[in-house]
Amino acid sequence: MxxxxxxxxxxxxxxxxxxxxxxxxxxxxxxxxxxxxxxxxxxxxxxxxxxxxxxxxxxxxxxxxxxxxxxxxxxxxxxLMPTDPIQRAQVSRWLLFTATELEQPLWRIARHTTLYPEDQRLPDDIRLASQDFKTMADVLEKHMQQRQFVVADRVTVADFVVAYTLDWANEAKLLDGCPQLLAYMKQMYARPHAASRxxxxxxxxxx
Missing domain, CATH: 3.40.30.10 (Glutaredoxin)
Structure with missing residues (x-):
């Protein structure tokens, strides 16, 4: 490969x-x-x-x-992919949630802070995207209460995607008020085979 x-x-x-x-x-x-x-x-x-x-x-x-x-x-x-169809559906759910509800606001922030030429950046969109992210992060924060992993009781493919996205959000200083997500992210990156932050x-x- x-x-x-x-x-x-x-x-x-x-x-x-x-x-x-x-x-x-x-x-x-x-x-x-x-x-x-x-x-x-x-x-x-x-x-x-x-x-x-x-x-x-x-x-x-x-x-x-x-x-x-x-x-x-x-x-x-x-x-890393459950065999149970309900758990597999939950993996798909949280992967899609991460890609649409969490990642897209982060992309909007990145575009209007560094990626677009300065004359094309919209400061108001950074504020709106930050609000959108925090609203959806709160959904995940509640989901992760009393949970070690996103789906089931063991690590799945969903965890690596979610953890990376939370690290991105942490770089943008958007995880204040999300102690569950911060703890989960740190736990994931403490794994022996974790990638770099x-x-x-x-x-x-x-x-």
Whole structure:
């Protein structure tokens, strides 16, 4: 397997899954800050110019959530995807919740703070996106009371996606008032095979 990745971004989700699974893979760094994702040779792999990309033999897969789901299904003996249909549905529920209700406000904040040219940034959208995130984070905060993992009583693929997204929110200083989520995030990143935190990954890129 080959993982085209950029340390600080959603590549972390896929790297974390691979490390938890104990799967050998080749890391191929693609420096977004240097524009390497726009090079013709990379666009042949992913015309969208996005990272991460997993290449497994002749199979090329993009989108981090799709990749981690594929890996969970490819290695069922590792138990990262439940076999019970209700629990599987709950995994899908929280993956979709994270990608739509939590991640999208974070993207809006990132676009209007750093990604868009200054003359295109909308400060009001940062405020609205922050409110949207906090409202939905409160839903997850209540869900995680008395829980160690997002679904069932053991770690699943959903936990790696959720934990990374919470680390992103923590970087944006949006987890104040969410003690359950902060504790859960720290617990997840304390796992022996956890990936780097976002801040650590950024530091390594800058270095």
């Amino acid at each position: 080959k993982l085209y990745e950029f340390g600080p971004n959603r590549s972390i989700r896929v790297r974390w899954m691979l490390q938890e699974l104990g799967v050998d893979f080749e890391s191929i760094p693609v420096n977004l800050m240097a524009g390497e994702h726009r090079r013709p040779e990379f666009l042949k792999i992913n015309p969208a110019g996005k990272i991460p990309v997993l290449v497994d033999g002749d199979f090329v897969l993009t989108e981090s959530v799709a990749i981690v789901l594929y890996l969970a299904e490819k290695y069922p003996d590792k138990g 976002i801040a650590q990954a950024f530091a390594s890129v800058k270095a």
